[in-house]
Amino acid sequence: xxxxxxxxxxxxxxxxxxxxxxxxxxxxxxxxxxxxxxxxxxxxxxxxxxxxxxxxxxxxxxxxxxxxxxxxxxxxxxxxxxxxxxxxxxxxxxxxxxxxxxxxxxxxxxxxxxxxxxxxxxxxxxxxxxxxxxxxxxxxxxxxxxx
Amino acid sequence: xxxxxxxxxxxxxxxxxxxxxxxxxxxxxxxxxxxxxxxxxxxxxxxxxxxxxxxxxxxxxxxxxxxxxxxxxxxxxxxxxxxxxxxxxxxxxxxxxxxxxxxxxxxxxxxxxxxxxxxxxxxxxxxxxxxxxxxxxxxxxxxxxxxxxxxxxxxxxxxxxxxxxxxxxxxxxxxxxxxxxxxxxxxxxxxxxxxxxxxxxxxxxxxxxxxxxxxxxxxxxxxxxxxxxxxxxxxxxxxxxxxxxxxxxxxxxxxxxxxxxxxxxxxxxxxxxxxxxxxxxxxxxxxxxxxxxxxxxxxxxxxxxxxxxxxxxxxxxxxxxxxxxxxxxxxxxxxxxxxxxxxxxxxxxxxxxxxxxxxxxxxxxxxxxxxxxxxxxxxxxxxxxxxxxxxxxxxxxxxxxxxxxxxxxx
Numbered sequence: 001x002x003x004x005x006x007x008x009x010x011x012x013x014x015x016x017x018x019x020x021x022x023x024x025x026x027x028x029x030x031x032x033x034x035x036x037x038x039x040x041x042x043x044x045x046x047x048x049x050x051x052x053x054x055x056x057x058x059x060x061x062x063x064x065x066x067x068x069x070x071x072x073x074x075x076x077x078x079x080x081x082x083x084x085x086x087x088x089x090x091x092x093x094x095x096x097x098x099x100x101x102x103x104x105x106x107x108x109x110x111x112x113x114x115x116x117x118x119x120x121x122x123x124x125x126x127x128x129x130x131x132x133x134x135x136x137x138x139x140x141x142x143x144x145x146x147x
Numbered sequence: 148x149x150x151x152x153x154x155x156x157x158x159x160x161x162x163x164x165x166x167x168x169x170x171x172x173x174x175x176x177x178x179x180x181x182x183x184x185x186x187x188x189x190x191x192x193x194x195x196x197x198x199x200x201x202x203x204x205x206x207x208x209x210x211x212x213x214x215x216x217x218x219x220x221x222x223x224x225x226x227x228x229x230x231x232x233x234x235x236x237x238x239x240x241x242x243x244x245x246x247x248x249x250x251x252x253x254x255x256x257x258x259x260x261x262x263x264x265x266x267x268x269x270x271x272x273x274x275x276x277x278x279x280x281x282x283x284x285x286x287x288x289x290x291x292x293x294x295x296x297x298x299x300x301x302x303x304x305x306x307x308x309x310x311x312x313x314x315x316x317x318x319x320x321x322x323x324x325x326x327x328x329x330x331x332x333x334x335x336x337x338x339x340x341x342x343x344x345x346x347x348x349x350x351x352x353x354x355x356x357x358x359x360x361x362x363x364x365x366x367x368x369x370x371x372x373x374x375x376x377x378x379x380x381x382x383x384x385x386x387x388x389x390x391x392x393x394x395x396x397x398x399x400x401x402x403x404x405x406x407x408x409x410x411x412x413x414x415x416x417x418x419x420x421x422x423x424x425x426x427x428x429x430x431x432x433x434x435x436x437x438x439x440x441x442x443x444x445x446x447x448x449x450x451x452x453x454x455x456x457x458x459x460x461x462x463x464x465x466x467x468x469x470x471x472x473x474x475x476x477x478x479x480x481x482x483x484x485x486x487x488x489x490x491x492x493x494x495x496x497x498x499x500x501x502x503x504x505x506x507x508x509x510x511x512x513x514x515x516x517x518x519x520x521x522x523x524x525x526x527x528x529x530x531x532x533x534x535x536x537x538x539x540x541x542x543x544x545x546x547x548x549x550x551x552x553x554x555x556x557x
Contacts, residue, residue, distance in 0.1 A: 005165065005500050006551065010493075015554075041492060042509040042522045064522045066490035124499075128492060 009122050010067065013115035017071035022078050027060040032143050036135040038127055043069045047077075047135040051143045054085045061132060068116075068125050073132035075112045085140045092137040099126045149440045154532045156181040156437075167502025170537045175320050175348060175481050175528030176506050177370045180434075184373055187433035188426050198422055200399065214425050217432030218415070221380055224435045225365065226356040231414035232388065234381040235428050239347040240270040242366030242381035243314070245418065246343050247274035249391040250364070250383075251312060254341075257283035260310040262340070264289045264297060264326075265518045266319040269511045271345040275314060289315075291518065295322035295471040302331055310340040317349025317365075321510045321519075321526065322471030323454070323478035325349070332361045341387065347371055351438075351530070352479050353447040357382055369427060373531075374434035378427030381418070388414050395420035438531075446531055450480030453529045453538060457482045460542045464549065470519055481528035483510075486545060489552045491525035497548035503541055 030048035037044035043065030050058040059077040063070070076095075080088045087108070095113065097104040101120035119129045154160055157179045162169055171179060191213060197206040199214045218230045227233060236242040251274075255261060261275045265288050279286040289305045292298050297315075306313060313335040318325045332342040341363035349355060350365070351372030357365055364387070369378040383391075393400055393411060400420040402410040411417035438446065455475035461467050466487035472478050486494050495507035506526045509516045516522060527541055 006497060009496065010551070040508060042513070042516065043492075044522070066492035068492070122496065125492070125496060 008118040009125070011115040011118060013112050014067065014071045017074040017112065018067040021061075021070060021074040023060045023074065023081075024062065025060050026062055027058055030058070030060070032139045034135040034139040034142075036131060036138070038065075038069070038131055040127070041066075043128060043131055045069070045073055045132055045135055047073075047132065047139055049136075049139050049143070051085065051140065054144070056080045056083050056085065056088050056140065059136075061135075065131070066125075066128050068119060068128040069131050072116055072129045075116065076132045076136055079111055079113055080136060085144050088140045089137060092133050092140075095133050096130065099130055149437070153441065154534070156183065157532050158182060158185070160532060164502040164504070165500050170503040170540045172527040172529065172533065172537060172541060173504045173506050174530035174533075175371070175526065177376065178351065178373050178530050179532060180375065180430075181373055181437050183437050184375065184430050184433045188375060188430045191426050191429045196426075199425055200416070210425055213429050213432070214423065217428040217435075220432045220435045224355075224439070225350065225380075225382055226358055227382055228358065229385060232382055232385050234383070234388075234415045234418045235423055236366075236379045236381050236418075237377055237424065238368040238370070238379035239345060239366045240379075242364075242379055243271055243343070243345060244274050245381055245394050246314075246364050246366070246383070247278045248394045250341070250387060251275075251278045252282070253391065255279075255282050255284050255311045258309065259284045260287050260307060261285070262287045262289060262305055262310050262313045264315050265291050266295065266322055266324060266515050267314075267316055267512070268320055268345065268347070269513070270347075271314055271316060271343075272514065275312070284311075285309075288514075294473060295319070295324050296477065297324070297326055297331075299327065299330055299334070302334055306334055306338050306340060308338050310335070310338050312343060313340050314343035314345065316345040316347075317355075318352065318479040319471070319512075319515075320348045320481070321483050321512050321515055321524065323481045323483070324472055325353075325477060325479055328360045328362060332363075336361070348479055348481075352443075352450055354443040363387055369431040369434060372431075372434055373437055374431040375427050378424045378431045380431075385414065388418070391418075393417050393420065397421050399423065441531060449531065450529050451475055451478075453533055453535070454478050454480055454482060456535055457527065457529075457538050457541070460538060461545075464542065464545055466549065467545065470524060480530065481526055483524045483526040485521060485524055486549060487552070489548060491523045493552065494525050494545070494548050497551055498541070498544045501540070501544045501547065503544050505541070 027048035032049035034047045045063035047061050061073040094104045159179050195209040197210045199211040218233050221233050222230045335342040343364040344362045346365045346367035350367040365382040370376040397420040400417050468485045470483045491507035
């Protein structure tokens, strides 16, 4: 059994986020709500953000999905808190590069998110990992366009 | 003569995936292709390729003979009265859309009813949803029994004199339920409605006799029955097809073209606009030859044996839930399941790392997932080339997945 390969995907940090998701639920007083789903598999997420003066002050997520999509959402909400809208967008780009297996900008400390880099070796699971990040990117973009 | 070792005809099975011999358990999505089908397509392109129904030249005649020869094979395979009733399409989806857009638009009006079930694949749901919206008709669903079967009493309650079309699947791609088509056709006809059958998960797996079933339309896909992708069939009773307008217009389907008016070819060609799927039809013909040589009764029995074996084995895995009828004899060759709280995607990835291909997701049946109260499931589906060893590998893989994720859900 190729369990060593599986360990590249299911790193302990990922399983920890899946088991104990951070920032799960609906954010009270949020001013950005984004619903997104993955039509090929049924995973869905609702992301609620509090964005003030171009800063993501708080973030929560709710939804249903596999370990990769839910842990990725948990990690994403953790890292974007306190970031500016520009930094959040930049993180989304870095994450996208990471998923595509490209060299990515390592000037920002990614913390737990780094553990998801192994997903790039599992092409069928990349969409699971990017769902929450796409929701965040859209939310931050919509918010800045409304200004 | 087909050898006992049916697997030897499928070159794709002879390879390793992620370091393990491939176990292919996703035939309900698409089946693998035997060498006979691959060779038939190769042979067509090497020796016969030319356009059909027009050339005076010899190659053109060869291609036409092969293409129309496949139509006759399909006719025999489903026991239709005439090749006029066999229309080649891109697949089941296209075939069902032709019925909705041609027969449906002409025969369904405001206040009329279209009846389907909760177990329909999106391809037998959305065309009717769209038609109902366009015409101001009502789309009604026949409710399912708790084991995922249909009760004829509920079928009778749902179909009324306002019902113009009843459309349902021959066999569910998720539950495995085989539906009583013949009985439902009779009920639909009592009310003056037509019965449309989505045969994608039925025709490949058991003997289909459209005259015995007395269905008005039957749609199915070549790629789920050892044939190539991009070819499917719409069967329709001649009386219906004759009165129906084509949905695609252009070359090949015309009789006479004037500046402002045109007339159509006779059946079945009036529904086959443009250069047809010649190689696909020839590949499908070869697939039918292959299946018939094995025998559809043998295939059906083989799948029942595998379903029973799978269900027996899966019962020994604690925390595994199976969906659909409990009696393997009432099911087609597939088993849909969930393992504890492990998401089916995660189950499928663990299996994939062990060389085992299963489907995970909503199986293009979102309303059914809602009915089952889950967002996704995993599915193992069988065909002629699967054996008990494949199931043993699947069960071992599921035990690995369970162990692997055990500490997450302790």
